[in-house]
Amino acid sequence: MNQENAHLFFNIQDHTSSLYTYATSAEGETKKKKRQRRKKDKNEGGADARKRKLSAAQVNGLETYFSIDHNLETQRKERIASELGLDPQQVAIWFQNRRVRWRVKKLEDEYYKLKATHENVIVEKSQLESQVLRLKAQLSDAQNEMTRLVERSDGVSSNSQSSSFSMDMDPFFLGDFGMEGLEKVFYFNNSVNGMEWVNNVYDM
DNA sequence: CGCGCGCAGCATTTACATCA
DNA sequence: GTGATGTAAATGCTGCGCGC
Known part of the structure; x- marks a missing residue:
């Protein structure tokens, strides 16, 4: 401990030895001893208490x-x-x-x-x-x-016959997001008005 | 193997210092 | 003067290693 710091903290052993009492030790109990803290006396720690920092x-x-x-x-x-x-x-x-x-x-x-x-x-x-x-x-x-x-x-x-396109499908059958399975719904291999539609949905 | 002991770590609590 | 916050320290408990 250098001189500069020596005064900055108090002696723990001296201090703590008198700081606490055993609540049940007098009865000679072997069970857990619940220690009770003693309120610190202002004069005991006194001005030196500051030095604990x-x-x-x-x-x-x-x-x-x-x-x-x-x-x-x-x-x-x-x-x-x-x-x-x-x-x-x-x-x-x-x-x-x-x-x-x-x-x-x-x-x-x-x-x-x-x-x-x-x-x-x-x-x-x-x-x-x-x-x-x-x-x-x-x-x-x-x-x-x-x-x-x-x-x-x-x-x-x-x-x-080739133009009989069925539109009676549920427009909301595509799932929660309205898109599920979309790629399977319509299959373009014919033409209507130059292209025919084949509803492929019932083949799935 | 079981037991007691000492030690380190943790959670919680208390006391004090400092600051707004 | 007071409440909030930060920090040092105390306490009780657990787990682990070690010797017996």
């Missing part, structure tokens, strides 16, 4: 070691403690608290990443829904156009 240099040192490895073995703890002028217990506690902060930060970062991803997916979903609407409209137009062409060809040759 670690110095910037000590924190920097601890941060450096933490960045190398988040865990402590006994030897490492002793080494860091003697180098930074801290009690090994303080080093252990600092690392413990630091790990908690690190995990919280990590969770926070993951949350914001997931949130951003989620927002992108929402945008993409909206775009896809718009596209589906456009395609449905196009499909409807195409069906109307086909109906019109069939009706016109019926007027020209009403007894032509």
